[in-house]
Amino acid sequence: MEDGVTATQVVFWILAVVMLVSAIGVVTAGNIVYAALFFIAALAGVAGIYLILTVEFIALVQLLVYGSAVVILILFALMLTRARERPQALFGRSRPLGIAAALGLLAALIGAIVATTWSTPETSAAIQPVGLQAIGDAIFTIWIVPFIIVGVLLSIALDGAIMLASPDEDDN
Amino acid sequence: MPALEHILVVNAILFAIGAMGVLTRRNAVLILLSVELMLNAVSLNMVAFAVYGQVDFGNITGIVFAFFIIVIAAAEVALALGIVVRTFRNRATANVDEVNLLKW
Secondary structure: OOOOOOHHHHHHHHHHHHHHHHHHHHHHOOOHHHHHHHHHHHHHHHHHHHHHOOOHHHHHHHHHHHHHHHHHHHHHHHHHOOOOOOOOOOEOOOHHHHHHHHHHHHHHHHHHHHHOOOOOOOOHHHOOOOOHHHHHHHHHOOOHHHHHHHHHHHHHHHHHHHHHHOOOOOOO | OOOHHHHHHHHHHHHHHHHHHHHHEOEHHHHHHHHHHHHHHHHHHHHHHHHOOOOOOOOOHHHHHHHHHHHHHHHHHHHHHHHHHHHHHHHOOOEOOOOOOOOO
């Protein structure tokens, strides 16, 4: 397994390239709807990498929550708020500064990753796939209080979103 | 399995791309998309650490955190888009540099 390149690694690099190219498309596309479509491709790439990491539960949640619900919300917001009357520039004035700051951040992160010694398992066989039952056990025993809190938070946030977006009584 | 360092480097690149989007875009919804990319990079990192056994709490904690991150990101997207729609109704723009009501 450690000699040469395995099929899993090939699939990982294909997914990584698709994900990163789509992510670049999200931040550079000239059309906001294209940016949203690139975002779907990037999310699908992330879900595929979750599958490679043997956590199929998170991959499914990713596709269901991000790939469908969040993307539909974002498409609605893009189409509701598109300024039709004038062609708008999509990038701010400080774009070169932003690109330089992002590149500096990338250099710092990669430098930290390379400089650190990671104590990874020697063989891939040492990596145990995490079963769905183990995740369920953890969420509903150890993490049950955060789980309830996050459920309350989600319902409050969605109620707040509806209140924010609904028209006032004294509008018009 | 790919090496942990390779996964971390890919996630760092994804995070930096998201940061670039946050710093360069004007439209609030596109900035939100870039923030979501950064969140995805972070939760992918957590899952990678959990699967490769870098944390002491057992194999599960990072995966549970990724799950919670996804839930909170959904809440955040809903709230932020509500704010954007309301801002667009009041100010007729979704560009963050034109919503300059708060000044000092």
